[in-house]
Amino acid sequence: MRRVERLTPHLVRVVLGGDFTGFAPQHADSYVKLLFAPPGVSWPDPLDVAAVREQRPREEWPLLRTYTVRAFDAGRGELTVDLVVHGDEGLAGPWADRAQPGDVIHLLGPGGGYRPDPAADWHLLVGDDSALPAIAAALERLPADAVARVVVEVGSAADELPLPTPAADVTVRWVHRDTGGPGALVAAARQAQRPAGTPHAFLHGEADAVRQLRRWARTELGVPAERLSASGYWRRGRTDEAWRAEKQEWNEAVAQDEASASAGR
Numbered sequence: 001m002r003r004v005e006r007l008t009p010h011l012v013r014v015v016l017g018g019d020f021t022g023f024a025p026q027h028a029d030s031y032v033k034l035l036f037a038p039p040g041v042s043w044p045d046p047l048d049v050a051a052v053r054e055q056r057p058r059e060e061w062p063l064l065r066t067y068t069v070r071a072f073d074a075g076r077g078e079l080t081v082d083l084v085v086h087g088d089e090g091l092a093g094p095w096a097d098r099a100q101p102g103d104v105i106h107l108l109g110p111g112g113g114y115r116p117d118p119a120a121d122w123h124l125l126v127g128d129d130s131a132l133p134a135i136a137a138a139l140e141r142l143p144a145d146a147v148a149r150v151v152v153e154v155g156s157a158a159d160e161l162p163l164p165t166p167a168a169d170v171t172v173r174w175v176h177r178d179t180g181g182p183g184a185l186v187a188a189a190r191q192a193q194r195p196a197g198t199p200h201a202f203l204h205g206e207a208d209a210v211r212q213l214r215r216w217a218r219t220e221l222g223v224p225a226e227r228l229s230a231s232g233y234w235r236r237g238r239t240d241e242a243w244r245a246e247k248q249e250w251n252e253a254v255a256q257d258e259a260s261a262s263a264g265r
Contacts (some may be wrong), residue, residue: 001017001101001104002015002016002101003015004096004099004100009155010129010154011033011082011084012099013080013082015080015109016080016105016148017076017079018077019077020032020079020145024074025053025072025112026110026115027113027115028202029113029137029138029202029204030065030111031111032069032108032111033065033109034065034105034107035063035107035108036063036065038063039079049062049106049108056148057120064108065090067082067083068081069110070082070133071137081133090239092213102188102253108122114229116146116178117227121199122146122148122195123138123147123200123207124148124149124192124199124217124223125150125201125205126152126189126203127152128153129152129153129154129159129205130234131204132152132161134202134204135152135163136163136164140164140166141167142166142170144166145168146170147167148171149173149194149195150170150172151185151188152172152177153175155178157176169195171192171193173188182209183209186209186216187218189213196219197212198222200223201221201229202228203230204229204231204233205234206232206234206235206236207232207243208237210230211232211253215257217230218258219261225258225262230254231249
């Protein structure tokens with residue numbers, strides 16, 4: 001790790017340095033999986049994840065946490081990741097809260113699948129602070145004549161972060177959890193001004209909110225499935241492990257929503 005910076009009370013930026021040969025993130029939502037050792041476990045260096053999984057018991061396998069690539073500089077060999085922290089809650093957040101230059105972390109990736117279409121009528125980007133790095137990266141990719149409506153939920157006004165707006169017609173609305181409550185993000189997105197035409201939509205963050213937003217985008221905004229990127233990054237009231245165990249069930253529920261939306265068109 002080369003640098004650590006606290007961007008807001010609940011967002012920490014870490015800049016990782018290393019050998020990134022062949023590493024080429026291509027998407028606005030490109031992500032890496034950070035690998036954390038269970039307490040008391042150490043691995044040989046260099047780490048061979050396949051060998052660890054083959055030779056060690058499951059309780060010694062790496063714990064993976066997925067984070068968006070906020071920026072990548074191939075020339076400098078630097079990868080930037082922004083992590084949400086809430087005290088001692090979770091695994092990656094506390095690590096980022098204590099991170100220091102020189103710390104070592106392993107990662108896998110990149111993955112990803114969303115790129116804002118420069119020819120879209122307009123862009124709809126909605127998410128909470130877990131999606132903020134991807135939203136910022138998407139905004140950086142917009143052409144100057146793009147139209148975008150952005151709604152972001154963060155903990156409080158102190159967690160707002162300046163966002164890149166290279167396009168002239170971009171509006172950003174901030175929603176605060178400390179005053180808005182669980183349904184505030186969905187309500188704010190539905191109330192946002194809608195330009196003419198069909199948007200290219202990016203809807204990411206808390207799982208239940210994302211499911212509601214996805215249904216709304218498909219049935220009310222008329223966004224085709226192929227013009228929609230929607231994923232639950234976490235779920236209120238669940239640990240990371242519990243959410244991972246439930247995510248297949250969530251995906252099946254979203255598939256049912258999709259079947260209903262398609263049947264209604």
